[in-house]
Amino acid sequence: MKTVFSGIQPSGTVTLGNYLGAMKHFVDMQEDNQCYFCIVDQHAITQPQDRLKLRENIRSLAALYVAVGLDPEKAVLFVQSEVPAHAQLGWMMQCVAYIGELERMTQFKDKSSGKEAVSASLLTYPPLMAADILLYGTNVVPVGEDQKQHLELTRNLAERFNKKYNDIFTVPEVQIPKEGARIMSLTDPTSKMSKSNPNPKSYISILDEPQTIRKKIKSAVTDTEGTVRYDKEQKPGVANLLTIYSAITGESIATLEERYHGKGYGDFKADVAEVVVNALEPIQEKYNELIHSDKLDSILDDGAARANTQAVRMLHKAERAMGLGRRT
Numbered sequence: 119m120k121t122v123f124s125g126i127q128p129s130g131t132v133t134l135g136n137y138l139g140a141m142k143h144f145v146d147m148q149e150d151n152q153c154y155f156c157i158v159d160q161h162a163i164t165q166p167q168d169r170l171k172l173r174e175n176i177r178s179l180a181a182l183y184v185a186v187g188l189d190p191e192k193a194v195l196f197v198q199s200e201v202p203a204h205a206q207l208g209w210m211m212q213c214v215a216y217i218g219e220l221e222r223m224t225q226f227k228d229k230s231s232g233k234e235a236v237s238a239s240l241l242t243y244p245p246l247m248a249a250d251i252l253l254y255g256t257n258v259v260p261v262g263e264d265q266k267q268h269l270e271l272t273r274n275l276a277e278r279f280n281k282k283y284n285d286i287f288t289v290p291e292v293q294i295p296k297e298g299a300r301i302m303s304l305t306d307p308t309s310k311m312s313k314s315n316p317n318p319k320s321y322i323s324i325l326d327e328p329q330t331i332r333k334k335i336k337s338a339v340t341d342t343e344g345t346v347r348y349d350k351e352q353k354p355g356v357a358n359l360l361t362i363y364s365a366i367t368g369e370s371i372a373t374l375e376e377r378y379h380g381k382g383y384g385d386f387k388a389d390v391a392e393v394v395v396n397a398l399e400p401i402q403e404k405y406n407e408l409i410h411s412d413k414l415d416s417i418l419d420d421g422a423a424r425a426n427t428q429a430v431r432m433l434h435k436a437e438r439a440m441g442l443g444r445r446t
């Protein structure tokens with residue numbers, strides 16, 4: 119049995135990108151692996167957050183984890199800040215990381231560019247992410263393609279630590295799904311769909327009403343050619359909608375191209391919208407049952423306790439390896 123870890127930031131309402139690129143695959147993995155799925159709220163505060171909104175997003179993400187099909191009996195579902203070992207090991211991993219390699223991270227460059235005040239934590243995000251993963255002896259990290267670079271860094275930090283101090287960390291493998299790995303923005307299909315994008319038309323939230331989803335997909339940017347075919351370079355908007363359709367239904371892009379041969383974008387977009395609406399409907403129903411329930415709190419309490427037991431063991435090993443404290 120392998121150990122799997124992944125996390126999502128409660129930095130907004132989960133998008134279709136987060137769902138297709140990450141969460142959907144979490145559900146498949148819980149059957150045969152020991153899974154830890156975390157709500158990484160400490161990562162979320164690397165960007166300014168409204169305190170009440172953040173709290174709401176944490177709860178909402180927890181309810182969505184369960185609503186998409188994660189079973190708290192099988193997978194450990196928990197909030198990062200409720201397991202102090204994450205921040206503790208995160209600091210230690212900062213001491214192992216070099217500024218140069220952190221500055222080379224694309225996400226850091228994207229999120230800091232053009233800003234006058236950039237928090238130090240935006241730079242040191244990857245060592246905290248490495249700590250999240252390494253605490254559980256993780257073998258596999260299922261993430262969207264956008265996180266590949268951070269995962270590579272995690273592997274490097276783990277290897278560096280093992281060599282320099284003691285061979286305690288498992289070097290994790292990244293697992294990127296073939297379909298739905300990178301869902302793009304509906305308004306600018308050359309950049310990825312992000313939950314913190316200030317323009318809600320750019321993303322589909324997993325909690326959007328059917329009518330909103332239809333409207334957003336109808337107005338998604340495409341091109342003037344009018345043929346439904348997959349060409350990421352020349353037709354990124356259509357390619358993105360084909361990716362969404364295919365990732366949800368499991369039908370190949372070639373099958374879809376054939377089906378829409380000779381048809382216009384209107385029909386195609388209407389069908390994409392229905393596919394999305396139908397996929398999200400049962401998730402939304404389950405979410406509404408859970409969001410205000412005490413059950414959700416007991417799931418998270420239990421998850422934090424289970425994660426903590428495991429995480430503290432690895433933290434102590436790392437402290438001993440580095441010579442911190444008095445434990446021998």
Ligand code: AQP
Pocket residue numbers: 125126127128129130133135136137138139140260261262263264265298299300301302310311312313314315
């Ligand atoms: N557009 C995407 N397509 C496919 N997968 C995606 N993921 C994110 N966006 C897409 C995957 O979702 C998981 C959780 O991501 P995260 O919340 O930890 O951070 P992120 O990658 O920065 O996601 P967002 O939505 O873009 O958040 P903000 O706007 O706060 O930065 C990861 O596995 C990620 O790969």
